Amino acid sequence: MSGDRLASKLREDYLCCRICLEEYKDPMRLPCDHSFCKNCLKNIAEVAFTRETSRFVSCPLCRTNITYHGATVFDPKQWTESLPVDSLLNAILQTVEEHSKTKETVSGASRFCAQHESKVKEAYCYDHTQGMCWECAARNHKTCKCCSVEEAFQNMKPELDSLRQFLRDQVTRAERLGIMDRRIDNSRAEALHELEIVERSLTEFMQKVQRQIKMLRDEIGRLYGSHLRKRKLFYSQVTSLLELESSFEFMFEDADTVGILASLSDVRSQAEKAKQELDSTDKDTKSNLSEIVFIKDSYTQNFLSDFTSIGYVEFNMHEEYAAVESGASGLSLPSSLVHILHRERRSIPSNEAFPTLKLSELFSSFDARLPGEDICRINGIVSFEDEPDILYLLDMVNENVKKFTTSGTHVASLNLNGMPHGMCSIQPGRVLCITQPEKHLLAFIHTTDRLSISNYCVTKVPYNGICQIRGDTLAVTAWSNLCIDILNVQGDVLTRIDQDVVTGARLFNVPNVICSTPSGKFVVAEVGNKLTCIKADIQKHRRGHTSRIRKWEHFTPVPVLDMASDYRGVIYACLKEENRVCAIGPKGELLRDDVMTQECKVLGPVAISITKKFMTVASQQNEIRVFKTDQ
Numbered sequence: 001m002s003g004d005r006l007a008s009k010l011r012e013d014y015l016c017c018r019i020c021l022e023e024y025k026d027p028m029r030l031p032c033d034h035s036f037c038k039n040c041l042k043n044i045a046e047v048a049f050t051r052e053t054s055r056f057v058s059c060p061l062c063r064t065n066i067t068y069h070g071a072t073v074f075d076p077k078q079w080t081e082s083l084p085v086d087s088l089l090n091a092i093l094q095t096v097e098e099h100s101k102t103k104e105t106v107s108g109a110s111r112f113c114a115q116h117e118s119k120v121k122e123a124y125c126y127d128h129t130q131g132m133c134w135e136c137a138a139r140n141h142k143t144c145k146c147c148s149v150e151e152a153f154q155n156m157k158p159e160l161d162s163l164r165q166f167l168r169d170q171v172t173r174a175e176r177l178g179i180m181d182r183r184i185d186n187s188r189a190e191a192l193h194e195l196e197i198v199e200r201s202l203t204e205f206m207q208k209v210q211r212q213i214k215m216l217r218d219e220i221g222r223l224y225g226s227h228l229r230k231r232k233l234f235y236s237q238v239t240s241l242l243e244l245e246s247s248f249e250f251m252f253e254d255a256d257t258v259g260i261l262a263s264l265s266d267v268r269s270q271a272e273k274a275k276q277e278l279d280s281t282d283k284d285t286k287s288n289l290s291e292i293v294f295i296k297d298s299y300t301q302n303f304l305s306d307f308t309s310i311g312y313v314e315f316n317m318h319e320e321y322a323a324v325e326s327g328a329s330g331l332s333l334p335s336s337l338v339h340i341l342h343r344e345r346r347s348i349p350s351n352e353a354f355p356t357l358k359l360s361e362l363f364s365s366f367d368a369r370l371p372g373e374d375i376c377r378i379n380g381i382v383s384f385e386d387e388p389d390i391l392y393l394l395d396m397v398n399e400n401v402k403k404f405t406t407s408g409t410h411v412a413s414l415n416l417n418g419m420p421h422g423m424c425s426i427q428p429g430r431v432l433c434i435t436q437p438e439k440h441l442l443a444f445i446h447t448t449d450r451l452s453i454s455n456y457c458v459t460k461v462p463y464n465g466i467c468q469i470r471g472d473t474l475a476v477t478a479w480s481n482l483c484i485d486i487l488n489v490q491g492d493v494l495t496r497i498d499q500d501v502v503t504g505a506r507l508f509n510v511p512n513v514i515c516s517t518p519s520g521k522f523v524v525a526e527v528g529n530k531l532t533c534i535k536a537d538i539q540k541h542r543r544g545h546t547s548r549i550r551k552w553e554h555f556t557p558v559p560v561l562d563m564a565s566d567y568r569g570v571i572y573a574c575l576k577e578e579n580r581v582c583a584i585g586p587k588g589e590l591l592r593d594d595v596m597t598q599e600c601k602v603l604g605p606v607a608i609s610i611t612k613k614f615m616t617v618a619s620q621q622n623e624i625r626v627f628k629t630d631q
Contacts, residue, residue, distance in 0.1 A: 010096055015089070019044070019060055024093060027086040032064040035086040045076035062598045124152035198310050216294065223292055234281050241274045356570055356583040356591050357615060358630040359600045365625045366408030368618065373398055378618035380423035380562065381609035384430055384447075388613040392432060392447065393624070394423040401432065403451055406614060406626045414451035416443060422466040422513075424474070426489070433489075435476065437462030442491060457491040465514040467522055475522050477511035484511060484524060484534070497534060507532060513562055517569040519586070521551060525560035525573065533588060552588030564610040574605040576620060581605055600627055 017024050019040040026038035036044075041057075048057045056065040057079075113119045113133035121131035127144040137146045147155075248267055251260045369376045380394035383406075390411070393402040399419055403411040420443075422435040431454070432445040442457040463476040463485070472489045483498035484507075499506050510527040517523065521535045533551040558577040565571055569586040572595065579601070580594035596602060604620030615627045 010092065015093060015096070024086075024089055027089040027093075028080065028083040029086040030059050030064070030083065031066055032059045032062050034059050034061045035089055036060070038080055038083075041083065042076050042080040045079055062601050063603065064601075065603070122149055123147070124149050126152070202310070220292055220294075227290070237274065237277045237281065240270075241278075244270050244274065355568065356595060357566055357572070357610070359595065359597065359615060359627040360630045361628050362600060363614065363626040363628050364407050365623060366404070367622055368393055368395070368402065368404075368624050369622050370398075370402065370410065370413060376622050377620075378607045378622075378624070379421065381607045381616050381618060381624075382423055382425045382432060383609045383611050383614065383616060384425055384427070385611050387430065388611045390447075391609070391616055391624070391626075392423070393618070394420055394434065394607075396420060401434070401445060401451055403447070404624070406616070408624070412449075412451050414445065414453070421464045422476075424467045426468050426472075426474075433466060433468075433474065435463045435466050437464055437479075442466075444489070457489070459487075459491050460493075461485075465512055465524075467514045467516040469516050469522060470520065475514055475516065477514050477524065479510055479512070479527075482506065482508050482510065484508070484514070484522075507534075513560060515563040515565055515571070517565045517571070517586070518567055519569050521569070523563060523565075523571050525563055527559060529556045529559055530554075531556065531560065531563075531571070531573070531584065531588075554584055554588045554590070556582070561605070562607045564608045566610050567612060572608055572610060572615070574608050574617070576604045576606050579603050579605070581608065581617065600625075 011023060015023055017027070017037045017040055018034075019036050022037075024035070024037055027035045028038045028041055029035045030041075044060065045057050056067040058065055111120055113121055113131075113136060115136050116133050119133035119135065121133060123134050123137040123141075123146050124131050125137065125141045125144045125146050128141070131149060132141070137144075153160075244267065248260075248263075251263070368378055375397055376395045377397040378393050379396040382392040382394075383390065389406050391404045391406060393404065395402060396419060399417065400413050400415050401420075401423070402413045405411060416434065416436065418436045418439045418441070420434045421437050424433055425431070426433050426444075430447045432447060434443045434445065435441075436443060440459050440462050442459060442463070444454045444457070446452050446454050461478050461480055464479055465477040467475050469475050469486070473494070474487045474489065476485050476487060477483075478485055481496075481498070483496050485496050486494045488494060497507065508524065508526060509530070511524045512527050513525040515523055519535075521533055524532045524534065526532075531554040533553075535551050556573065556575060558575050560573040561576050562574045563571055570591065571584040573582050573584060575582060581596055581602070582590065583592040583595050585591045602617045602619050602623075602625050605617050606620050607618040609616045610629075613629065615629050617625050617627070619625070
């Protein structure tokens with residue numbers, strides 16, 4: 001029965017076409033390494049090429065476009081025939097089929113002769129290894145070595161016993177190999193127990209923190225109440241002074257000259273008394289300047305700023321299993337075999353020491369082009385956390401900003417009258433800031449209802465990438481000066497970051513894309529393949545100093561076209577040339593080679609935006625794809 005279940009499991013999980021959901025029939029393999037029934041691929045090709053403008057077939061799983069380079073008249077059958085046969089799937093199908101036939105042969109052996117159904121098989125032929133009745137033995141096996149079934153069984157009993165023992169040994173071996181599963185179960189329970197201990201410790205820690213926060217809040221309230229009680233006399237003086245000033249003004253408004261002259265002496269006396277009281281209060285205040293200050297514990301602050309994770313999970317394989325694993329590691333396997341042998345591993349990131357976003361499902365997909373636009377080039381995407389269902393797209397080719405809903409409905413657009421390069425949000429206020437390097441401009445755009453330009457800011461040098469650090473402070477990249485400038489919203493340069501303050505070495509070659517993280521850092525991607533993380537002290541910038549720290553560097557195999565940070569500080573970088581979006585941790589470590597699964601693939605990602613609800617990615621083919629995230 002275990003063999004039946006295995007065959008059934010293979011058929012259900014691995015031998016079903018993803019199009020017709022039936023067992024593969026003549027499986028053919030696409031260039032992307034996904035396989036489907038020959039007839040299913042032919043049907044898809046017929047549908048794809050009914051559109052006159054189409055010159056490619058999209059894979060139903062990963063959406064890879066397989067371009068047709070043949071004759072003018074497309075023949076779906078000929079195209080399907082040209083695809084390679086998936087020989088591995090065919091071999092597995094044949095093996096499963098033979099297994100089923102073998103079972104039928106073994107279990108279905110009859111006690112009666114095939115030629116004479118009323119006669120029992122009492123004779124056995126050694127030459128043909130089959131049983132029969134004595135009549136068949138006399139007629140058809142005259143020259144063969146034959147004997148009774150009982151005698152043959154006794155003669156072959158040692159061989160049969162040996163075969164039985166061999167099968168038992170294999171079952172024992174299989175059970176021994178199954179020990180790994182028990183180890184996994186036990187280690188899983190132990191790992192969960194350790195994690196629960198950490199969780200309890202963190203819960204207790206958080207409860208202590210919350211108790212201390214409540215005590216500190218109460219202390220702040222007590223100090224403030226004490227201050228108000230001490231200032232009660234001052235507030236009474238102020239009230240009297242205001243009443244005196246108000247009544248005197250009323251006399252002037254009523255033109256009551258007699259009343260004014262009559263009260264002059266009394267008002268002067270009260271005013272002089274108020275002055276003396278204020279002088280006394282002023283003297284006391286200067287001699288006893290007070291303020292309520294929360295003094296942070298340095299140890300706690302270092303712990304919070306340096307914290308990255310509570311640990312990570314790894315799969316420790318024992319030597320006997322690791323040897324099998326390492327033996328296959330250097331092979332380039334077809335997708336069918338990888339799917340069967342390593343099905344779970346395809347969804348596991350290269351490093352789970354820090355959590356990354358999980359794309360749960362595709363929410364929407366739409367074309368970013370407006371009517372009349374042949375092409376577009378989305379160079380930036382912005383979405384506000386308090387308005388997650390709205391997207392703002394920066395189109396470099398058509399020189400405009402487009403406002404869409406996440407479901408793909410166009411809301412508004414605004415022409416910029418000049419080529420834009422970078423875009424960022426400015427919070428609070430839902431304002432967009434766009435760089436226009438050719439005009440040396442920063443354009444500030446209101447996003448309420450219709451899009452409108454609120455003002456322009458002229459800069460001394462052309463700026464390219466841009467991000468908000470915090471408040472009214474911006475970080476911008478300058479190709480011409482090979483630097484990062486820290487600006488206020490008026491365009492004033494607060495400081496310039498271009499070299500290492502310790503070594504004096506130049507920090508950047510050609511800084512291009514820039515994005516900020518919730519912890520106050522910002523990451524710069526160069527035109528090459530280097531990412532640099534900078535932690536800037538904005539307060540010191542405002543005092544004219546240049547205190548900054550280069551936190552880490554990370555090198556990517558190809559240039560990064562755009563980046564975005566999630567609320568944990570994980571950077572998601574678009575690698576267009578490799579059709580993937582990688583995740584980089586707060587310390588510069590590679591967390592995931594690609595956060596996109598095969599079902600959520602974006603070809604040629606060029607721009608990205610992240611909120612707690614959605615991840616939005618633009619492709620080089622004018623497509624915007626919006627994914628729901630599990631956080």
